[in-house]
Amino acid sequence: MNTPKLDVYPHNFAEKIGYTEVRELLADYCASTLGKERMLVLEASADHDFIAEALAETSEMITILSSESTLPSLALVDCRSGLHRIRPQGTFIEEEELLDLLRMLETWHALQRFFLEEQSEGDRSQENFTYHYPHLARLLEDTPSFPKVEQHLRSLLTEDGKLRDNASRELLHIRQSIRDTERSLSGMLQRILSGARREGWIEQDVQPALRDGRLVIPISPMHKRKIRGIIHDESATGKTVYVEPVELVEANNHVRELESEERREIIRILTEVASRLRPNIPHLLQAYELIATLDFVRAKARWAQDIGGVCPKLHPSPVLEWWGAQHPLLLRSLRAQGRSIVPLDIRLMAPDERLLLISGPNAGGKSVCLKTVGLLQYLVQCGVPVPMLDHSSVGIFDRLYIDIGDEQSIEDDLSTYSSHLKNMKHFIREGGRKTLLLIDEFGGGTEPTIGGAIAQALLHRFNDQGCFGVITTHYQNLKTYAEEHPGLINGAMLYDRHEMRPLFRLSIGRPGSSFAIEIARKIGLPEEILDEVRAEVGSDYIDMDKYLQDIIRDKRYWETKRQNVRREEKLLQEASTKYQE
16 A cells, blocks of 8 residues: 655664664564564555554554454464465475465464454344454455365365375375385395394394485494395494395385375375466465564554553644653663653644753753654654553654754765754755654754854744754753744753752753753862853853753642642542442
């Protein structure tokens, strides 16, 4: 199905946000080769209906995996190569490929029964008929089934995938002749062995062996002339030779001839089976591809179960209203260390809160916040569940652009800042009302005054274009600009002033302080140096920074108060409910 893809920039966008690593993790959940292949090329879509359907299918699969229903196994050997190989007339399918095909058909019919019959209610001919999992059932509706093919293959094959003796009368006759001849061989061989043991030419526990498909007797080199026959082999140590007694040569030859006849008859049968399968090849391939599709969907569902992922509310227009969002790779890493992640609450909505400007101290979580937004938005537009609260809302963007990290290019002779400006040029040229921009350290990399001025002009343009974005910065002029212009909103990464440590929590509504002087004091810079800093930047800047710190402190205080009130209200509600019962 051709759907509009999400336009991303730059070319290594997926690597920058960590999506390639997530995609490999998702592929590991697949049980089929084709499911894994599809997962490894999964890219984001910009089509709302396509994404909504993908998430609905995955949501149903999560329900199945969480219920007592037993989904048929989706672990299959890839049968595509065998089916493609027998397309030409006169070709045959190997026995092991036939067994793989039988296993595929068993799975296919089990899935059809599960979704179209067992997981349904009502009379199929009546209006009250419903599927328990309609989105997944829709994948299998009006698809062919192959009961006669499955029955035929089962009648031909043993459990280990070999043709049964009764696959044809000729095969039955040949195998009976082989068994009769081998019994005769065994009798002659036992008589020869008994005589050799009596003469002391071989040990009492020596048993016959096979060399090149022929029955032979292991014997010491000093006695090899005692038994008339053909020497076929010698052990690596030279202490044993393998002799085929002359009495067995003719019978061994007959067995080899019969085995050749058996192989020719097997090929004839398999050629006939291939001829019967040939008209169904397109439908058989379709069945395998649909099984792989269900495997693909199940992999996303298993991923969701492992990371606490949900299928959030989807909006056709651009909007971000996320609660408790978590970066999945960071979540896995911290969980392995026995640590918990600080969830992200973020809101971007038109017209007044589209561009979020995040400030705060270094190593406070600004870049992680930005990458979390980029990765989760991309995953949702891939139809993949994400770790956030299920009442979160996610909109659809047409373009997702990022500027983060060192993009210095030796080949293009571009400095880090030049590369940054090249990215900004692309953002201005292509950005619009359905664009989400992710820009880290906006305006950095050059002389601060001019860097801040250029960044402000770019911010003005992005706002005029109606872009959405998450932008991190330290520049005071950008924080002030965001306070004064609709469409932009400040945010701060919270910081504990008393313990001098970042809290990794985003607070939206006010800009943040970089806490540069406090951090410098904690590090141990001399106080006279800090006095010079205060004198250089001026009292207005110091007062502004202190004002921001006080706002952050007060906001944390009232947030804690509000959480305590909510907790007490919940306890009172639970107590009241229990009392009424």
